[in-house]
Amino acid sequence: MQLEEEILNSFSNVSSETFEELLKVSELKTLKSGTQLVKLNEVPNKVYLLLSGVVRCYICTESGKEFNKSFYLSNSFFGSLTALMKNQPSQFVFETLTDCEIHEVDFKKVMELAETNLSVSKLYNKVLQSFYVLYEKRLVDLISLEAKDRYLELQRQIPDVDKIIPQYHIASYLGITPVQLSRIRKKNEIN
Template identity: 40%
Template sequence: MEFFKNFSANFHPITDDSLEEIYGLLKVKKYSKNHQIVKLDQTPKNFYILKQGVIRAYSIDEKGKEHTKTIYTPISTSGDLGALIKKAPSTLIYECLSDCEVIECSYQDFYNLSLKHHDVSIFHYKVLQHIYVREVSKILELQTLDATQRYKSLQEKHPGIDNLINQYHIASYLNITPVQLSRIRKNYIY
């Protein structure tokens, strides 16, 4: 589980004793493209750390249109945090856009471990801070940047994303139509 040790070091140091307990909670899983790791209205139990692949979180409106909320690329955390905290059904679908390898962990078991170990608690808090900042940044981009600027920001955060997932997923994430995305890409200088 060297991968998790390196991942955690980006947020907060965790002692070897705490790491050993965390390792007991972690499972490496591989999922195929189009697999839904969290289904709509499913009450999720796990969070994920994405090692390989691309995952998206999306909702479906009353007209059946998909709205991509988040695109996850390695190395990032994924899972419906709100549903995990509230122990409630997910309002989002988490779908693998490519073959993926993840580290899976029970949120409740990890939370219980964070109550037991101060270093794990601080690590948990730092990850939650990171998720909060990431989500607020996305909201501000949607409110303040035009479509071309949002596309440029996406390219900076996820280089090569155009080659990894379908264009309509990118358009949905940017809150534009595929036709608008095509026009932007035509005029965009890499």
């Protein structure tokens, strides 16, 4: 459990006692690739700490077309936050792209702990801040960067992205077609 405590402390200092309290409201799970953690229109009640593997978050249109919003890597938190906070159905699906090891955390119990434990409250605040910073960066990248530059930024964030995430998921995340991604990758190999 040393790794998990280090991850939490990278956001906010958490005492061993607080860490133990958080462990009581979470469950360590090993999941196979293709597992949906949050389904479309499901009211979620969990937030997740990804210890290993890759998870994607996507939205699905009425026609069944999927658009990737985010990829989550080891040592990160994820969850359908708006749905959790408003206790409403999720507009997003969260699915494992690889086998994953996660802590599944009961959101309501964490919120109850945050009411009486300042350390949990600070941790929650810091995690929310990190979500917002990542969200804002993603939005700026989508608006201001060309597809090639978005791909290079994704490669910077996930150096082995082409080995661990299928091309069609990468293309969807970048807002381009797989053919466009293939062209960008070819040009990138030449340069």
